[in-house]
Amino acid sequence: MENTAPIVLVHGFWHGTWCWSSVIEELASRGLAAVAVDLEGHGLNSLAPAARWARPFDPAGYATEPSPSAAVTLSAATELLAERVRRIGRGEPCLVVAHSMGGAVATALAERFPELVAGVVYVAAFAPTAGLPATAYITMPENTGTMVGDQLAADPMAVGALRFDTGDSTRHAALVETFYGDVPAEVAAAAISLLSSDAPAGMAAEPFTATAARYGRLPHTYVVCEQDNAIRPDLQRRFIREIDAIAAEPTTVVTLDASHSPFLSQPAALVDAIEKAQYAADRTR
Template identity: 25%
Template sequence: MHDASPAYVFIHGSCHGAWCWRDVIAQMQAKGHTARALDLPPYRPAPHAQVTLQDYRQTILDDIDAHGGAPVILVGHSAGGYAITAAAAYASEKVAELVYVCAYVPQAGQSLADMRKTADHQPILDLIRKTPDGEAFEFRTDTGRDALYHDCADALAQKAMAQLRPQPIAPQSTPVPDLAPAQNITRRYIICTQDRVIPPVEQEKMTADWPQGSIERMNCGHSPFLADPTGLVSLLISSP
């Protein structure tokens, strides 16, 4: 058992929820690790414009406090990279490690939307559309499935598509105010080499100056938690 090691707290990306980590958490727990996944706001129908990056940060920190306050390993997928970094930057003493799974790594003064704009290739623009209120976006049913889950079993991919929800835009238009407090936290990155949402070349650019041994790779698409949960778990629990 691994009772003395930090708990793993999993944070989803755009339009997803805690549900996407189900198989990963089951395997982590079976191996004796403490693991749980969170839903980021909104939890219920609400004005999308009211949801903020600060809400994401506080959801994570409140969960840590609710479980005793011991430092945790935060694992963020895709846009979840901003949420875990925001939490770590605000309360670095509560985070033992940051793990980015084909995720955005915040840059000083840049929002997630800014990072997309500076990318050489932005495939996500062809995959999403705004909701009627203009304050959120959702994945298009005609292109989203192949981009998100092209290497997943068809039934699994269809079930996942049915569980997607609109993603508020405001949190992705907000930079993390001060990255400095998070800079000394151990961090790892898992590059997904067949990613059709965040191009692998962009993942490589975000980690170009990371130390050797902190970057690992999976030969899969943007959703390793569904396509290869066993492989992802193996990387998560291995030493850097």
């Protein structure tokens, strides 16, 4: 469609472009162009610790080997995303849809490069606008009940990453409960097999402040996932309040009775929200 903003899909920690496959298919069926990109330290931009592939497997070595992604920061991830968005949109603004920790990068992108962003759609995502790093929100009362920390196979401070051991099948049931509670079992199993081992701790630890003059003038949509065991619904609603504190217009809120991964469990419902956000963004272009 003429004058329609391209849609750029940004995954969260441990995931990659693959997680958006069903959403891209649904968007295409509605005549909407979308591209998924890998964040710095993820997907085709990721490197696993050598201990992940060592045989026999050494759990102690895996728990202590420094991450190849330890140097990745929010700033670096934002620069890479900006390059991708600029290329995809050919200099024109894109609608950026971000999941989980990808929301922190999308927020920084919208503040630093607002000319590249037609709007931001958060999907159960971090949206740290108030000068705190994303990590500061993890232990807030609104996030009580999150299961992510229980799945870590190493101390993030020691290795520089939030590390999963997806090769340990005894951990899979908990990973499903954390991320994929309403996802078909065979799809959840495939997703676990595709997760990166390391999510760069530095991406979540860098503080960031968004401003009303830049980030705040863009339209925002937030998809709240009510059954989320990774980023709890109360924390998602806190992010909405913080966005609205600096935004020119109130955040459009969509609520799904979904786990942390509606792109796998409810792609059509998620695309409904994206389609409406794109229409709103196009009206402001």
